[in-house]
Structures are given as structure tokens and as C-alpha cells.
Amino acid sequence: MKTVSRLFALICIVSLAFSLNPVFGSDYPEKDIKHIMPWAAGGGTDTVMRAFMKYYEQELGRKIYTVNVKGAKSGLGVNELMSSAADGYTIGSLTYDSIVTVPYFGLLKNYSLDKLQFVATVTMHPTVLVANADSPYKTLEDVIAAAKKAPGKLQVSNVGLGGVWHLPMIDLQQQAGVKFDHIAFAGGSGEQREALLKRETDLACMSIGGAFPLVKAKKAVILAIMSEERLAEYPDVPTLKEKGYDAVWGSLRSIAVPKDVDAAKVKILADAAQKTAASKQWKSWLEKNGGGWTFIDGAGTQKYVEQLQKKVFKQLDELVASGDVKK
Amino acid sequence: MSFEYFKIFFESWLIVYLAMGYFIGFFFGAVPGLTATLAISLLLPLTFGMEVLAALVTCVGIFVGGIYGGGVTGILINIPGAPAAAITVLEGYQLTQQGKADRALSHSSFSSMIGGMIGALFTIFLIQYVSEFSLYFKTPDKFSLILMAIVVSMLINSKDMMKGIIATLLGLMLAAIGIDTFDAVPRMSFGIENIREGVQLLTIVVGTFAIAEIFNQLASIPLRAKDILEKFNANQNKFDFKPRREELKEIGFWSYVRSSVIGFLTGILPGAGAAMAALLAYAVSKGFSKRKNLFGKGSIEGIAAAETANNAMCPGAIIPMLTFGIPGDAVTALILGVFTLHGLVPGPMLMIEQADTVGPMLIAFLITPVLIVISLFLFGRYYIKIPLVNRQLLYPFIAFTAMIGLYAATFSLVQLVHAAIIGFVIFLLSARNYPTVPFLLGFILGPIFENSLRTSMALSGGDLTIFLRSPFSLGLLILTAIMIYFLGIRLPKMLQEQENESNN
Numbered sequence: 001m002k003t004v005s006r007l008f009a010l011i012c013i014v015s016l017a018f019s020l021n022p023v024f025g026s027d028y029p030e031k032d033i034k035h036i037m038p039w040a041a042g043g044g045t046d047t048v049m050r051a052f053m054k055y056y057e058q059e060l061g062r063k064i065y066t067v068n069v070k071g072a073k074s075g076l077g078v079n080e081l082m083s084s085a086a087d088g089y090t091i092g093s094l095t096y097d098s099i100v101t102v103p104y105f106g107l108l109k110n111y112s113l114d115k116l117q118f119v120a121t122v123t124m125h126p127t128v129l130v131a132n133a134d135s136p137y138k139t140l141e142d143v144i145a146a147a148k149k150a151p152g153k154l155q156v157s158n159v160g161l162g163g164v165w166h167l168p169m170i171d172l173q174q175q176a177g178v179k180f181d182h183i184a185f186a187g188g189s190g191e192q193r194e195a196l197l198k199r200e201t202d203l204a205c206m207s208i209g210g211a212f213p214l215v216k217a218k219k220a221v222i223l224a225i226m227s228e229e230r231l232a233e234y235p236d237v238p239t240l241k242e243k244g245y246d247a248v249w250g251s252l253r254s255i256a257v258p259k260d261v262d263a264a265k266v267k268i269l270a271d272a273a274q275k276t277a278a279s280k281q282w283k284s285w286l287e288k289n290g291g292g293w294t295f296i297d298g299a300g301t302q303k304y305v306e307q308l309q310k311k312v313f314k315q316l317d318e319l320v321a322s323g324d325v326k327k
Numbered sequence: 328m329s330f331e332y333f334k335i336f337f338e339s340w341l342i343v344y345l346a347m348g349y350f351i352g353f354f355f356g357a358v359p360g361l362t363a364t365l366a367i368s369l370l371l372p373l374t375f376g377m378e379v380l381a382a383l384v385t386c387v388g389i390f391v392g393g394i395y396g397g398g399v400t401g402i403l404i405n406i407p408g409a410p411a412a413a414i415t416v417l418e419g420y421q422l423t424q425q426g427k428a429d430r431a432l433s434h435s436s437f438s439s440m441i442g443g444m445i446g447a448l449f450t451i452f453l454i455q456y457v458s459e460f461s462l463y464f465k466t467p468d469k470f471s472l473i474l475m476a477i478v479v480s481m482l483i484n485s486k487d488m489m490k491g492i493i494a495t496l497l498g499l500m501l502a503a504i505g506i507d508t509f510d511a512v513p514r515m516s517f518g519i520e521n522i523r524e525g526v527q528l529l530t531i532v533v534g535t536f537a538i539a540e541i542f543n544q545l546a547s548i549p550l551r552a553k554d555i556l557e558k559f560n561a562n563q564n565k566f567d568f569k570p571r572r573e574e575l576k577e578i579g580f581w582s583y584v585r586s587s588v589i590g591f592l593t594g595i596l597p598g599a600g601a602a603m604a605a606l607l608a609y610a611v612s613k614g615f616s617k618r619k620n621l622f623g624k625g626s627i628e629g630i631a632a633a634e635t636a637n638n639a640m641c642p643g644a645i646i647p648m649l650t651f652g653i654p655g656d657a658v659t660a661l662i663l664g665v666f667t668l669h670g671l672v673p674g675p676m677l678m679i680e681q682a683d684t685v686g687p688m689l690i691a692f693l694i695t696p697v698l699i700v701i702s703l704f705l706f707g708r709y710y711i712k713i714p715l716v717n718r719q720l721l722y723p724f725i726a727f728t729a730m731i732g733l734y735a736a737t738f739s740l741v742q743l744v745h746a747a748i749i750g751f752v753i754f755l756l757s758a759r760n761y762p763t764v765p766f767l768l769g770f771i772l773g774p775i776f777e778n779s780l781r782t783s784m785a786l787s788g789g790d791l792t793i794f795l796r797s798p799f800s801l802g803l804l805i806l807t808a809i810m811i812y813f814l815g816i817r818l819p820k821m822l823q824e825q826e827n828e829s830n831n
Contacts, residue, residue, distance in 0.1 A: 184509045
């Protein structure tokens, strides 16, 4: 009996010693990291960011667990990130809406991007203009010509007025001197795809990731892409820029932490993000799931965000003034 | 439908998930006050971490088990476990009083199996065609279909039409809270940050089915075991569950087919539900029967018709959900929730892109009915124990699980508060005979109702005739009008007359 209890005591001491381990070594991260995902589970952003986190945690050496806090066009989740403890154990994902829609429309009272610092941007999906494969519109010129002939008749889908897929078309319509009929499908890109398939709308303006399933199934064709340069995956698809319209649009997915996280920790997070982004696994995962690989570091993201806000807020102001968008 | 989908059940754990789902559904269906909807909503947070196929198959088991389970307690002690079982109870408890509970149980499960399997076969053969057809089914048509679902469920589930309308509108109003999906403007939030995100489906389900039911139980006098056994007539009833040849002959082959078709078609019709399927099949069978005098006094034919139909309804109900993304009732709405959680979007593309997920799920509808009969032969003699479960212990446990599940799914304490408030309000309303099903369906269908209306309006430039110009939409609107006439005007009058007659 005595030996058993002695053995037991020994086990206890040893395990206690092991459990104290983190006190001695103080390398960040020492515990699991919480990742706030501001969109619904199973959605496009959720799927992509969860995949990224799976590879990211291998670089960081700690588990990352994702919590979905959806609502208010991603505002609620990001808001929670803003008010989280700045200890480096809470990170969050941001998308276009978190940067533009939520602050511009004032969806949440205390929401301000100044409360965050960016770690990195890990995907950038250019916006594309898509048509049904059987439709009469084969090129961008067809579309512009048709819109010139019948102003306000050509129907283009988006997922919400003033939102991420509506503004590019406003941009194009101003530059080309035409007018489209903008149809919102609040159910998301799934509904947009369906409407395009059923020929309910003539065109769809969406992320290249959203268009991917239809393009792969040869049910739809991309007429134009709104990136700076042609994409390697779609070498035949022209950019709007080369067609003479200075319209570069896309949706990004970034990682951020609360403002006061100390620089050393942010550097560890950023370095790991860079390594993850460069990894083969992540690249091949993205390729199979719609592409959009990019890497922009924290400072670069901050600059990009400021530029984006400046450009889009001005456009939104005009739209609100003209009554096309409600604020 | 390939044989592969069959094999997958027996090569993996899927069959275990299916059986587990079935028994959970059966238990929740059989215990009065618990529902299959509640069972699925308790399970929903768990499905985050499950393989999508396992989650779906479990839901199918719960759905079918719940519908069947509702009849069992009804037959034994005259308390229907679920509204779908009302007809089965009417006939079944008569048999129990005559000491023939085993006959009632035998035919309720045998017919459930036949109905379920025929319904599943119909679905498997038709889904591809409906799915192709759905490519022609545009936004205005969707609007009319959702409108019909809302109206029909309101008509069927409410005794007092005014209260039904109020309940439906309450559901629609709750759904409108939150940020406008088209314009990014907060609506009906009264400046409260916490409800800017709107009220969530899971919160409503937990409030309506778990919390409200607990208040209900607190307010009612529990049945004692002695009374239950007395009601069951324990001394007289035996347990010989084999359906006899002469009984099957009495029911007749065509009766099964007829009831299956009725049930299946009622299932496709969103909003109608299992109770409607059973009632219709029962009425039709009575019309065809040679022994009309037995109806209402313990007719096996009546049980067979009702149970065949309400089980054939289940696979039918999945069709509009898979092809149009329009759930017809609470259970299919939650199954739709599982779909979206895993990033599967219903619609015409689903059958092309996700055949490997949908296929086995449909096969599950074919396998579960067999479980019904197997479980009767294995456990049938213990069914009487189910209503003996101590519900005073059960309910706090369920409330606890529901709240934890809700928290796990949303990580939000606010949602728990919402669920408690909604639960209390629903309890007060249902005590005053306001129906809960139209309320829930109003809430579930509200957002897609609004979206399809507003998108249709955008497409037509504000022209309301868009709903009359499409043949499908026009047909559905006319059908809705016919439903309103028959269910809302004719039926109450007929019931009134019948009542007057019996009073004289």
C-alpha cells in the first residue's frame, strides 16, 4: 500500500512540475489563441479563414480555436475583437465590409478601426463581371454597347446596395457613361449564381471566388476582372484597366489584433502569418478553392485600408447624395 | 441513385448515426411536450464539429423517429406526443381500451414503414426532375411559394383565425429585427445594440420549444405513474406485434398506396405538415372504406391511413427545401440550417455539385422506416415505460442542455436572455391558444419572404404584376386563394355545422 501511495505522490509531483513549465519559459504564445470570425460558419470567409488558421497554428505552435460572432455585416465580431484583452491571445478576421460598410453606415456606435492594428492580409479576390455562358454578352464591349443602347435595362446582380459588389458597377457605369439596373440578392453569392443560371439577371458582379463554381462548371464566363493585372489562372480574361477603365476592386481578408498588443507579440504573429502564407499547403488549398493568394504585411494593410476608405467613402457620399443608396 | 450511396451506410458509422438519430427522435416524439424540432435544435451546436453527412443523417433519423414516436404514447395513454399523431391517437387509444394495444402499435409502425419507404422512393425518383425544373422557378415564383407556405401553415395550425394571423405576424416582425440586408440600415432595434444583430433562429427554437414547455410543465399537474398504467389498461394488453394477414387484407394494398401519395404530396406542399397529411389520408380512407362504422371506434384502417401518410410526408417535405431552399416546417428549416452551416447552398446546383451528400441523405429516408419496425419488435413491450419517465427531472435537464447548446453555438449571453424572454412570452401566448407553429414558420420564412419580394420588385422596377405574369407564380397564388377558401372559410363552417348537429 505504502509503495503505491509513494508512487502516486511521485507522479503528482512530476506532473505538477510539468504543469508549471510555462511559468519558467515565457515564449509567446504560451496558450491557445482565440480567433473571432465575424461571419457565419460555413460561409466563404469562414471556410477560407479556418483553412488558413489550420496552417497558421502549425507555425505558431499553439492551437487556434475559431469563434463565429456574426451579425451587423461583420461589425459585431470585429467590435468584440476591439474590446478584447490586448494580450495577444485574441485575433480576428476582417473583410471588406468590416473596413467600409460598418464604419461608413455607422452600424455600431463605438466601432473604430483605430482600436485595431493589422497583422497581415492573406487573401485578395479581385471582383469580376460574369455572364451566363449562353448569354449574348461575350465580351465587355458587348455589355457596354448594350447598356448604351438601352440605358438602365441591363440587370446586374449584387448582394446589397452600397455594398462590396454594387460599388464596382457604379464605378464602371460612371466611367463608361452608361447606366445599369442594379438588383440586390440579399441571400448572398449563392442566390446571385442561381439568378445568373436562371437568366433572371443578365450579369453578376461578384468575387472571383464566388464565381469559381459556375466558371469551373462552364455555366458562366468571366467578362472582365478588376485587378491590376491579368491573373495567371485566367490568362484570357481582360482586366477593366486594360480596357480603359481605371477600376480596381477586390475583397480582402485580413487578420488584426487589438491596438495595445505589444510589438514583439505582433511581430511573432506577423512572421508566422508570412510563413503560413508562403507555405505550399496553403497555396495549394487556395488554388483548389477559388484562388486569391496574396500577402500584405500589417503596415501595408493599414495603408491599403486607408486608401480604400478614402476612395469608397467619397463614392458612397455621392451615391447617398443622389439617393441611390440609403444611409 | 447509385447503389454506392447504400453501401456507404454499412461501410462507415453512418448507420450508427442514423439509428442514434432515430432513437433520439422517437424518444422526443413519444414524450408528450417534447418534439423532434427540439431534439434537432439541441443537436445543432454539435453538428458544427460533425461530418456534414453524419449530421444530416442524424437529422433524418430524428425527423422520422419524431413523427412516428408521436403516435406511440398517444395509442398507449391517449396523449399525443406530437400534433401529427392526433388521428392515430383517436383510433389507437380505442384499441388500447379494448385490450388490443399491440394491434394498434403493430399497424402504426408497419404502416409508418410502408409510407416512409414509398415516400422515400418517390423522392429519390423525382428529386432530379424537380431540381431541373427549379431552374425555371424564378424569384417571383419563390415569393408566391413562400407566401403559400406561410398562409397554409397559418390556416392549418390555428383554431382561431385571428390568433393564427397574429402569431404569424409576430414571427414575421421578429424576423425583421436587425440590419436591413439590402441597405445596411438597422431596423426595429430601438437603439439597443444587442438586438442590432437580430434574433437568431436557434434562440427562437430553444425559447419556443424548450423554455416555453418548461413553464408549461410547471403550470400543469403531472400525471402519476399509477394513473398512466390505469389509462393503459395494463392487465389486458398483450404484446404480439406481427401484423395479421386478415388485417392487412382489410386495409388493402391500394389504401397504402393512396395514403402514401397523399402524404407525399402534402409534404411537397410547404407549410402543410404531417398533421394535415394524416387528416387528409384518414378522411379519404374513410370515404373508400367498407367498414365506415368502425372509424372512430378503433379502426385499424384509420391508423394505417394516418401513419402511412404522415411518414410519407417526411421525404416529400425535403424536396422544396433541397430544390428551392424553402423549408416547409420547423424541422426541415433546421435541416436547412445544417446545410448552410456546412456551406451547402440548396437550389438547382445542389444535386449537381453535392450529389454525394444529398444521395446518402435520401437513402437514409429509405432505411429509417425499417428501423421503426425493428425497434417495435425489440423494444415494443417497453414502450409503455416512456410516458413514465420522470418529467420533473427531464425538463430541467433539457433546459440546461438547450442553454448550453445555445451558448456553444453563439458564444453570447445575450442570446440566452433572449431565449428566456421569448420562452416566457410564448408560454403566455400558447396558454391563450395562440398557435406556435405559424409563429415559428413566420420567423423562419420571414427573411426569404422579404428578400424574394424586394428582389422581385427590383427586377420588375416596382411592377406588382410580375407575380401574375409568371405562370408558376400565378398558379401558386390561385392555389393559395383556393386554400384560404377551403381551409379558412368552408372547413370552419362545416365543423360548426357538425357541432350543431351533434348538439341537437
